[in-house]
Each structure stands twice: as structure tokens, then as C-alpha cells.
Amino acid sequence: MIRRTRRGLAALALTATVSIALLGCSTADDGPDRDAGTGQVTEEATIDIVALEVGDCIMDAPSGLREDIDVVPCTASHDQEVFHEIIMPDGDFSETDIDAASMECIGDPYTAFVGIEKAESVFEVFPLVPSETSWDEHDDRTIQCVVFDPAGPVTGTLAGASR
Template sequence: MRLHRIIPAAALVSSMILLGGCSTITNLIGGDQAVRDADTGQVTESGKADAFTIKVGDCFNDQSGEQISDVPAVPCTDPHDNEVYYDLTMPAGDYPGDSAVTDAAEKGCGDAFSTFVGVPYEESTLEFSYLFPTKDSWEGADDRLISCIVYDRSGKVTGSLAGAAR
């Protein structure tokens, strides 16, 4: 499983699940797998996407929990919470520890932020976070990938945040 530090709306999702029951869960994360265009690889129909298969350009919505195995992927043309804007791979070897992984994520995602968004992070109204390997996924699935995520704290966006310059 991959650990992530996103989910600014986790409390909202939890309350919706309590209020809406199982149908809300299906609507939030989709009962089916996301469909991708065969040529471009872009998500064309909403559904679950394995956390190990999301890639730069994918958009998805928040879900609760610290360890996730899949995300509710949506076409970026639909309202969404998050967009993957950069991937970096940790070097092979023994698991370096949580601090080393999150330090690499902070630096790598921070460095790539201004190139993607168009303004330095310190001047932006947007935020970033990341999906990163846990010790278990590092050792059990050879997971070294850190996926950088951009999001707007004020709510869902429609379209890509590439070049948003805000």
C-alpha cells in the first residue's frame, strides 16, 4: 500500500459515508475500474485506479485513510481534488526510513512545482502533497515511486492546473 498525506476533505468524506451509506461509497470511489484512452492513456471514464498505476496527468478525488491501494480517478475535464504533476523514483537499496522518503518527496515535489504551475510555491495559492512508498510497499512490491500531487485548498477544480500561474 502507498501512504499519502492528502485528504484535506477526509472529515467530509467520512460524514458523507455515515449519512449516505453504501451507495455513497460506490459513488465516491466508483464500483468499476477507471477507463483510459488506448492512445493517450488519459482517464476517460471515472472509476478506481490502482495507486501503483496512477501517473503524471491523472486526476482523482480525495478519500479517507492514510494507506491507500486505489484512488477514485476521474477525467481531468471533470471536477476533481488532485492532479499528479510529477513523479520521482527513490534509489534502489534498503528502505531509508520515513524521514528520508518524505524529505525526498518535499524536495522533489517542491522543485517541480513552479515548473508545472508557473509560479514558485511560495507565491502560489495552490498546494502540493504526494503519494509515497511505505516500508511494506518498498520491501514487498519494490515500490520506489513518489507521485507529486497539486490541489487547490479552496475546492475542486476542472481541467489541468498546468501553467495555472496562481
């Protein structure tokens, strides 16, 4: 799982084919410029990972490490897209509970977004999940489901892509 914190991110993938590490202190803007009607990102920006929203399209860092998240309009070439969020209930941090909830990323929300079941799709998925530190210190309860095409960058949303 990818652990989301303001100071650092460590990574494991939901599937064995994905491995990403994100580290760093945030010096980015609080949020990108967004269209007032749609909420979509309107221009490239570097943001704190906790400012990501459903529908945001993001870039990989060439090294696999990055301090912040680079978001771009989905009409531009991008590497990944946030397609669903799961809000965990309050209580003690539990990696087991977070891992179990993260499985929703490859269930009905995936099928509704892409248009076919994960088992039939070429796209891969991983969750961005809270770390124990972000859970305790920042009340971070959000799991974000991220989809990407392992063949490389895409232009446009993967919503309804059915591949």
C-alpha cells in the first residue's frame, strides 16, 4: 500500500506489478487551480498529496520518488488518475482494516469507472492510503484509488475506457 503522509510516503502496490515510493516534505500549493463547475484541474501544479481529489490526473516522477504530487488536466498526457475514495471510520489505526477496505478499489467502483471488471481489464490499480502518522496526527481517513495504464501515459480520462 502507498502510505500518505505530509512528510513521507512509502509504497507497496495493491497488485504485485506496481511499486512506487513517494517521500518528502511538502512545499507545494494547498491545491491546484480547478474549474468552478467541474472541479477538474485546469493547469499543471505541484500539490501536497493530501490535496488530491477524485478525478485528478497525476504524473509519475522519473526516479519513482517525489516530494509532492504533480497534477495536470486530464486532457494532457498523464500517468495515473484518482477515480474513487474510501473514507475509513474513526477509531484506532489498523493496517489490516485499511488493507481490507482498499480491496474496494478493484471491485464495483473500478467496474463502474472503467466499464468492465478489473479481471478483464488491462489497467492496473493501487491505493493511496493513510499512514499511522497521518491517521493520528492529521485525522487522515481517506483511501484514494488510482488507476493507470501499464503501457504508459494516456491523454484523457480512463472513465469508460473498457480496456
